[in-house]
Amino acid sequence: xxxxxxxxxxxxxxxxxxxxxxxxxxxxxxxxxxxxxxxxxxxxxxxxxxxxxxxxxxxxxxxxxxxxxxxxxxxxxxxxxxxxxxxxxxxxxxxxxxxxxxxxxxxxxxxxxxxxxxxxxxxxxxxxxxxxxxxxxxxxxxxxxxxxxxxxxxxxxxxxxxxxxxxxxxxxxxxxxxxxxxxxxxxxxxxxx
Amino acid sequence: xxxxxxxxxxxxxxxxxxxxxxxxxxxxxxxxxxxxxxxxxxxxxxxxxxxxxxxxxxxxxxxxxxxxxxxxxxxxxxxxxxxxxxxxxxxxxxxxxxxxxxxxxxxxxxxxxxxxxxxxxxxxxxxxxxxxxxxxxxxxxxxxxxxx
Numbered sequence: 001x002x003x004x005x006x007x008x009x010x011x012x013x014x015x016x017x018x019x020x021x022x023x024x025x026x027x028x029x030x031x032x033x034x035x036x037x038x039x040x041x042x043x044x045x046x047x048x049x050x051x052x053x054x055x056x057x058x059x060x061x062x063x064x065x066x067x068x069x070x071x072x073x074x075x076x077x078x079x080x081x082x083x084x085x086x087x088x089x090x091x092x093x094x095x096x097x098x099x100x101x102x103x104x105x106x107x108x109x110x111x112x113x114x115x116x117x118x119x120x121x122x123x124x125x126x127x128x129x130x131x132x133x134x135x136x137x138x139x140x141x142x143x144x145x146x147x148x149x150x151x152x153x154x155x156x157x158x159x160x161x162x163x164x165x166x167x168x169x170x171x172x173x174x175x176x177x178x179x180x181x182x183x184x185x186x187x188x189x190x191x192x193x
Numbered sequence: 194x195x196x197x198x199x200x201x202x203x204x205x206x207x208x209x210x211x212x213x214x215x216x217x218x219x220x221x222x223x224x225x226x227x228x229x230x231x232x233x234x235x236x237x238x239x240x241x242x243x244x245x246x247x248x249x250x251x252x253x254x255x256x257x258x259x260x261x262x263x264x265x266x267x268x269x270x271x272x273x274x275x276x277x278x279x280x281x282x283x284x285x286x287x288x289x290x291x292x293x294x295x296x297x298x299x300x301x302x303x304x305x306x307x308x309x310x311x312x313x314x315x316x317x318x319x320x321x322x323x324x325x326x327x328x329x330x331x332x333x334x335x336x337x338x339x340x341x
Contacts, residue, residue, distance in 0.1 A: 021341075022323050027334040035308070035332030041325055048335075057326045074336050077305045080272035082224035082262040084307075118224045119244040121264075123288070193264050 022057035024048060025070060030084065083117060085193035090148065092186040095132070097140070097147045100183075111155040114192060120157060121193050124148050125165045129185040130178050134168055142166025148188045219246040220284035221265035228259025228275070252280045255302070267293060268309035269319070276341075277302025282322070286311055295319040299337045307334050 026048040028034050039046040039055045046055045046062060052070050053062040071078070088110055090103040099107070114120055126145030128137040145164045153159050172185045223230075223245045230241045233252040247253065247263060253273060255261050261273040267286040273279055278300040286293035293311040299321060312319035312330045319330040323337060 021339065022325060023336075023338040023340065024326075024328060025336040025338070027336065029307075029333045033333075035330075035334070037331065037335050038329035040327045040329060057323065070336075074303070074305065074338070076260075077272050077274040077303050077336065080225070080260050080262055080274070081305055081307060082264045082270045082272070084270070085264070085268045118262075119222050121222060193268055 024055045024057065025065070025074065026053050027051060027070070027078075085191065086113065086117075088113070088190040088192070090188050090190070091183060092144055092188070094181060094183075094186065095140070097143045107151065110190065111152070114152060114157055115155065117192060120161060122152065122157065122162045123165065123191040124152070124162060125167055125189045125191070127167050127171065127173075127185060127187050127189070128169050129180070129182040130169045130172070130176050131181050138166055138168040140166075141168045144186075144188050148190065218248070218284075219266065220249050220251070220281045221247045221263045221269075221271075223247065223261060224264050225262040226260060229256035230254070230259055230261045230273075231256075247281060249281055249284045252278060252300070254278050265295065265309060267291070267295065267311045269295060269311070270307040270309070271297070272305040274303035277304055279304060290314075293318060296322065298322045299339060300324070301339055301341055303336065303338045305334070305336045306330075308332050 024037060024039050026034065026037050028051040034049065034051045036047065036049045039048060039057060041058055043058060048055050048062055050064065052065045052067060054065050055062045090106065091100045092098060093100055114122065124145045126141035126143070128141045142164070145166055149162050149164050152162055172182065173187065174182050174184045176182045223241050223243055226241060226243060231238045231254045232241050232247065233254060234248070241253070241261070253261060253263070255273050255275055255277045257275055259275050263271040265271070265284065271279065280298040280300060282298050283294055283296040291310045291314050293314070295311045295318065306321065308319055308330050312332055316331045317329065321328040321330060321337060323339060
């Protein structure tokens with residue numbers, strides 16, 4: 001009988017351990033959309049598709065929580081996420097690796113963003129419009145990208161974290177027929193993560 | 194003899210090629226941390242700092258009052274709370290096609306995720322595993338809390 005008394009706290013503890021367990025919380029994306037996570041166990045699959053719904057693994061249907069509760073419990077780990085990757089676009093003058101005046105004005109802000117970014121990794125991708133032959137455009141797009149890379153290096157971004165790509169007239173922002181000048185396609189995209 | 198030299202050169206270039214391919218195949222980078230954060234690689238533990246690269250099969254371990262923020266090459270974001278252990282089980286990503294495969298295990302603790310380009314490319318391409326469940330990630334933001 002004394003044995004049984006001993007057992008009760010242990011039993012309670014092990015039950016607690018079994019229930020306390022794994023929780024999965026689905027959150028809304030930054031833009032307000034809600035994704036989906038399928039929680040798959042031996043017992044079956046629970047689908048999470050509502051913002052702030054919580055699946056307790058092995059614990060039946062998901063429970064609906066709310067932003068306040070999730071924020072108070074998980075605020076620290078959410079605030080600790082790395083900064084979101086960024087995509088910046090700069091435009092160029094016709095047939096040249098000179099930035100347009102509008103894009104030139106954006107450069108100081110871009111450099112500040114990169115300098116403040118923790119351990120930045122950068123891909124600089126150059127593009128052209130469809131004027132000129134493709135070999136010329138491949139070269140021009142690479143020159144545009146290199147021009148931006150040099151700017152980033154002179155601002156103190158380490159050379160070895162910058163990757164440069166020239167895509168010529170491929171993947172136009174605005175599709176055109178060959179030979180059509182299109183300012184929006186004369187660009188460099190900076191991907192920062 | 195020339196044959197032999199040729200095949201040696203070929204072998205050497207293949208070895209060099211695969212070595213450089215391997216060097217490029219990092220999975221992610223430490224973007225922020227505080228406290229004590231270790232990586233276990235090939236059975237050895239060493240401290241991590243901001244800017245360090247992480248590779249497939251690395252286990253990241255945060256101590257008490259510690260935290261780590263990791264960005265994978267496909268833009269997946271991970272935040273590891275205190276007393277947390279994560280393993281990058283698989284990571285493959287082709288930046289041109291944006292296809293690949295990502296498997297992360299949460300072994301202990303609490304982690305928040307924002308899935309990236311791999312999960313976007315295919316609903317079966319990213320998985321997160323826990324001691325008792327497998328999560329199929331259709332997107333995008335979620336928390337895994339192991340309650341320990």
